[in-house]
Amino acid sequence: MPSVSDAFRSRLNDTFTGGATGKPAWIDDLEQGTDAGFFGPGSATWAVHGGKHTIVAGVRALLVQALHPGALAGVADHSRYREDPFGRLAGTIRWIYTVSHGDTATARSASDWVLRLHERVRGQYVDGHGVTRDYSANDPDLARWVHLAFTDAFLRAAQRWGGPIPGGPDAYVREWAEAARLMRVDDPPESEAELRAQMNGYLDRGELAVTARTRDVVRFIKNPPLAMLLRPGYRAVYEGAVSTLDPRHRSMLGIRGRTVGPVELPVARTTGLVLDGLGSVLGDQTGSERAALLRIARLQREHQGDAVV
Structure with a gap:
């Protein structure tokens, strides 16, 4: 009989792989390739994109993206996020970890594939100043915000x-x-200060807005259609994501954390405990990272063999 941890692991894997059974083939494909990739072991990217805190990051990113009416329109008009929210999540995860852990050719190919998908994501939205604008998911300004x-x-x-x-x-x-740059964003930030300055620019220019559609999406992010087994843990992950938001973004979204009376409770420790639990069930190393390490070890062996010859 499957244990509770087996059931929990199965539910989590279903969520993060869009319902795929077993390990997704794209992870195995990352073992192939001819170089270590854009980053490699010991890089800041591998450190930041490793560990279960990335689950909190994903929730936080969705909340922040929803503040840009153009980015939100692309999701609402062209994705089946309500009918298949985890299919979209799985696609995003695939791109992030392919670029993080794949070789450079695979990372470029994955990014070109996303760009081609984005070509048909077009429509109109009302911006933060009340002006109706055309949009394309590949517009540099929208791609930059994402x-x-x-x-x-x-x-x-x-x-x-x-x-x-x-x-x-x-x-x-x-x-x-x-x-x-792989997604054709010119002049992306290259320091924490530049990152903060570019994000502040959207606020200062009045390009962000909260509409009925924004509030609807935020409600969905707060209470997605998860299996009952996952809901208590997700609540802690969501509250952890909210606790890290820029106060101005949080104020715009109208989100409050869990409170006792007027006092908001600290949630970082609870979120950390949930993440530790996820790590004990899923392991602390992503499948894409393991595949990358196997590729790099193979390349090193081949290089050593060539040197001997």
């Missing part, structure tokens, strides 16, 4: 619940700027 939201979310979650970042926050922002 990049900033992800970068900031992963960095803040790693700072709160992760381990040391080699080279510090600036190293991570500088390294992950390569992912932005």
